[in-house]
Amino acid sequence: MPQNIGPKDTPGDIYYKAYTEEARGNAPHQAPWGLKQKDMFNEFGPCRDWFLNSFPPGEANRQRARTHDGLYQAYVVGEANTRAANHQIVREWRTMVKERADWEKYRERHVRQAREFEKAIAKFDEEKAKFEADRKSEEWGREGLRGKLHTAEDLLAKERAEWKKICAKDNERMYAARSKIIELEGNVAELTRKVEDAQVAQENAKVWRSFTLSLC
Incomplete structure (x- = not known):
């Protein structure tokens, strides 16, 4: 089931929270970012936008399911x-x-x-x-x-x-x-x-x- 969507959620938040494998599992991933063609990765904003929205929701859910220790170990490795x-x-x-x-x-x-x-x-x-x-x-x-x-x-x-x-x-x-x-x-x-x-x-x-x- 989709997660609770709040009034202050960004389009990216809504995109990820509304994901369910049954409803959208086979749909193409369309990153909900605001990156423009002129953007470069020498500024914080475009880099943060890319990190937050580049991965498909299924992968985001897989990482969310990790324990804190598991996530920390994966990061270190x-x-x-x-x-x-x-x-x-x-x-x-x-x-x-x-x-x-x-x-x-x-x-x-x-x-x-x-x-x-x-x-x-x-x-x-x-x-x-x-x-x-x-x-x-x-x-x-x-x-x-x-x-x-x-x-x-x-x-x-x-x-x-x-x-x-x-x-x-x-x-x-x-x-x-x-x-x-x-x-x-x-x-x-x-x-x-x-x-x-x-x-x-x-x-x-x-x-x-x-x-x-x-x-x-």
């Missing part, structure tokens, strides 16, 4: 977990940022080496063109021409092999760094969820305290 989670988030965020910076350095080095390889190819093409021009203007023996060409091709093949090794090594490092970043982001998301859960418990406690004070 939630606050401690929130602080501990915040501490771990700060530590892991610092690690994630550092590893992201290391990954950026690997990427920059990879790009720099790619440019150097492109320059080496351009130089080789230039030398090859010069070689073709010299071959036309000079009377070289067939074996001499073949030997010079093979030497140039062997050099290019060696440089390409070295380049592939460098690329493979840098790719492994970048993949490991990226995997670590993804793992840390997942940890941050999990910790954030835990913080939100703890904050919900804390906010429930504050709602109950505010409600208790309003009845005094």
